[in-house]
Amino acid sequence: MSLVPAEFYWRILPELVLAGFGAVLMLIEGxxxxxNRGRLGAYVALLGSLLAFGAVFIQAANPGDAFQHMxxxxxxxxxxxxxxxxxxxxxVLLSMDxxxxxxxxxxxxxxxxxxGTVGMxxxxxxxxxxxxxxxxxxxxxxxxxxxxxRRHAPRSTESSLKYFLLGSxxxxxxxxxxxxxxxxxxxxxxxxxxxxxxxxxxGGGEADRVLLLAGALMFIGLGFKVSAAPFQVWxxxxxxxxxxxxxxxxxxxxKAAAFAIFLxxxxxxxxxxxxxxxxxxxxxxILSMCLGNIAALLQTNIKRMLAYSSIAHAGYVLVAFAxxxxxxISAVMFYLAAYVAMNIGAFAVVSHFAHREERYVxxxxxxxxxxxxPVPAFCLSLFLFSLIGVPLTGGFFGKLYVFRAALDAHLVGxxxxxxxxxxxxxxxxxxxxxxxxxxxxxEEIAAPPMTGAFSLVMIxxxxxxxxLGVFPNRVLEFASRSAAQMLR
Amino acid sequence: MPASSYMSNxxxxxxxxxxxxxxxxxxxxISELIGWRRRSKVKSAAYECGIxxxxxxxxxxxxxxxxxAIVFILFDVEAVFLLxxxxxxxxxxxxxFVEMLVYIGIVLAGFAYIWQKGVFDWNQPERAEGxxxxxxx
Numbered sequence: 001m002s003l004v005p006a007e008f009y010w011r012i013l014p015e016l017v018l019a020g021f022g023a024v025l026m027l028i029e030g031x032x033x034x035x036n037r038g039r040l041g042a043y044v045a046l047l048g049s050l051l052a053f054g055a056v057f058i059q060a061a062n063p064g065d066a067f068q069h070m071x072x073x074x075x076x077x078x079x080x081x082x083x084x085x086x087x088x089x090x091x092v093l094l095s096m097d098x099x100x101x102x103x104x105x106x107x108x109x110x111x112x113x114x115x116g117t118v119g120m121x122x123x124x125x126x127x128x129x130x131x132x133x134x135x136x137x138x139x140x141x142x143x144x145x146x147x148x149x150r151r152h153a154p155r156s157t158e159s160s161l162k163y164f165l166l167g168s169x170x171x172x173x174x175x176x177x178x179x180x181x182x183x184x185x186x187x188x189x190x191x192x193x194x195x196x197x198x199x200x201x202x203g204g205g206e207a208d209r210v211l212l213l214a215g216a217l218m219f220i221g222l223g224f225k226v227s228a229a230p231f232q233v234w235x236x237x238x239x240x241x242x243x244x245x246x247x248x249x250x251x252x253x254x255k256a257a258a259f260a261i262f263l264x265x266x267x268x269x270x271x272x273x274x275x276x277x278x279x280x281x282x283x284x285x286i287l288s289m290c291l292g293n294i295a296a297l298l299q300t301n302i303k304r305m306l307a308y309s310s311i312a313h314a315g316y317v318l319v320a321f322a323x324x325x326x327x328x329i330s331a332v333m334f335y336l337a338a339y340v341a342m343n344i345g346a347f348a349v350v351s352h353f354a355h356r357e358e359r360y361v362x363x364x365x366x367x368x369x370x371x372x373x374p375v376p377a378f379c380l381s382l383f384l385f386s387l388i389g390v391p392l393t394g395g396f397f398g399k400l401y402v403f404r405a406a407l408d409a410h411l412v413g414x415x416x417x418x419x420x421x422x423x424x425x426x427x428x429x430x431x432x433x434x435x436x437x438x439x440x441x442x443e444e445i446a447a448p449p450m451t452g453a454f455s456l457v458m459i460x461x462x463x464x465x466x467x468l469g470v471f472p473n474r475v476l477e478f479a480s481r482s483a484a485q486m487l488r
Numbered sequence: 489m490p491a492s493s494y495m496s497n498x499x500x501x502x503x504x505x506x507x508x509x510x511x512x513x514x515x516x517x518i519s520e521l522i523g524w525r526r527r528s529k530v531k532s533a534a535y536e537c538g539i540x541x542x543x544x545x546x547x548x549x550x551x552x553x554x555x556x557a558i559v560f561i562l563f564d565v566e567a568v569f570l571l572x573x574x575x576x577x578x579x580x581x582x583x584x585f586v587e588m589l590v591y592i593g594i595v596l597a598g599f600a601y602i603w604q605k606g607v608f609d610w611n612q613p614e615r616a617e618g619x620x621x622x623x624x625x
Contacts, residue, residue: 029601
């Protein structure tokens with residue numbers, strides 16, 4: 001048998017496609033001084049991300065382990081690859097509008113998007129801690145740079161620097177957690193860690209304690225990446241300063257990927273100490289929901305409001321996480337799929353209205369837009385209703401499955417807090433809708449043109465939100481099957 | 489008692505540490521205590537080949553220096569991966585050769601990118617704000 005069989009390459013095909021197109025983009029951007037490189041870059045990136053999306057089907061047809069059991073293609077990997085690469089396609093389309101408006105169009109932007117996506121897709125497929133760490137870094141470093149892409153705007157630079165400093169700090173915690181896992185079990189492969197933790201090499205309960213400490217450290221690192229309280233402090237500033245499409249991307253791709261490895265590490269590798277780390281998740285879930293929703297009530301800047309709302313949504317996901325079973329995993333997966341669609345959609349409309357230098361990002365600027373720009377305003381309202389969890393939208397079934405998973409695990413108190421929080425959250429989402437349709441504009445904001453790219457973004461996001469809200473069964477069944485496969 | 493005998497292996501190191509620290513601290517302390525000093529202008533001036541400092545140390549440096557430093561470290565680290573590959577080159581056969589070609593190809597693509605971006609072009613004059621788009625700002 002050869003060292004690297006051909007199917008190993010099929011299993012990482014989406015990543016190969018993305019990385020290849022990223023490299024091509026860098027070469028296009030470097031070459032020549034022609035004016036239309038940015039536009040060309042956008043089309044190349046769009047082609048690359050669409051091909052990668054297609055490559056996930058080939059990946060899905062070749063399930064199994066690859067590269068010394070460091071990478072695994074199962075339903076779980078495939079599900080998150082679809083979500084993440086789908087998000088990238090939408091963000092590329094969105095940037096085709098946004099970047100020329102801001103005079104920022106360069107090939108590097110798209111190259112960074114694709115490289116970041118490579119990191120995220122590797123993250124969800126990796127079943128080995130070192131690989132997870134490396135791919136986490138690939139994804140983080142790309143997003144640090146993307147956050148500061150409006151580099152003439154002080155807020156954007158601030159956002160990038162804050163994200164970078166706090167992010168590297170959190171990564172250090174994560175890395176130390178990996179070191180302790182290796183110390184306790186002698187391996188970094190997640191499924192081997194699970195086996196080794198049942199028959200510890202160190203006697204007298206030492207291994208258990210070390211693994212629990214490792215879990216706590218990794219919880220800090222990953223809690224930062226998913227912006228769960230009490231590690232959420234960076235979120236509003238970073239989301240506010242970053243370019244709007246990048247904010248949409250950050251709140252979707254990296255978050256979904258981080259939750260994916262969160263699930264794999266805690267449900268698989270640290271399964272044996274579940275009764276202990278359960279309380280970390282429990283407390284973080286309550287804190288995230290309450291802090292996120294209460295702070296969001298006070299915001300007038302839409303981007304900041306959505307940032308706090310994303311903290312709150314991380315809290316809802318953690319509620320399902322605390323259920324500690326396959327139902328919890330499938331609820332997390334379904335919720336994330338719905339959340340990615342509605343959140344990117346909302347940020348797409350925000351970036352559509354933002355105008356040059358992101359001048360219009362206040363709730364007051366949205367007054368009366370419902371009648372001047374009916375289509376984007378209607379879509380925004382739909383996404384906000386989905387974020388509230390109104391029936392017939394993906395957000396409704398997302399919340400329903402989360403609450404059901406928590407109730408099945410007898411977490412009544414946690415579920416009550418989550419339900420109260422979703423009621424509270426309705427207030428600030430509805431306020432935007434009120435401004436859209438029931439207030440008179442103080443200032444006429446400049447009319448953004450409805451381009452083809454933006455229409456496609458709206459169609460894609462609305463379609464996914466409605467689809468998940470009306471026919472959730474197929475996605476949920478796929479998620480449950482993958483959850484069972486992942487736990488094996 | 490195995491534990492104590494294990495730690496006793498380290499006693500010579502402890503003695504050496506005490507000696508080294510004691511010697512350093514002791515010599516400075518003795519010269520401080522019994523030495524006599526006369527301060528003069530000549531004595532506080534920079535000695536022989538020393539250069540009198542000019543201006544503030546917190547100056548702004550051109551970003552080019554950082555770029556070159558980063559690029560140097562990147563390629564330095566990437567070259568390190570060639571060494572283990574060269575050691576097991578024969579066992580890896582053609583697969584290893586092709587994989588290394590791909591790897592070097594990726595590194596070269598990065599090299600082409602920074603070259604075309606003008607990172608190595610130190611003759612490029614500083615541009616005024618709002619000038620034509622150029623790679624390094």
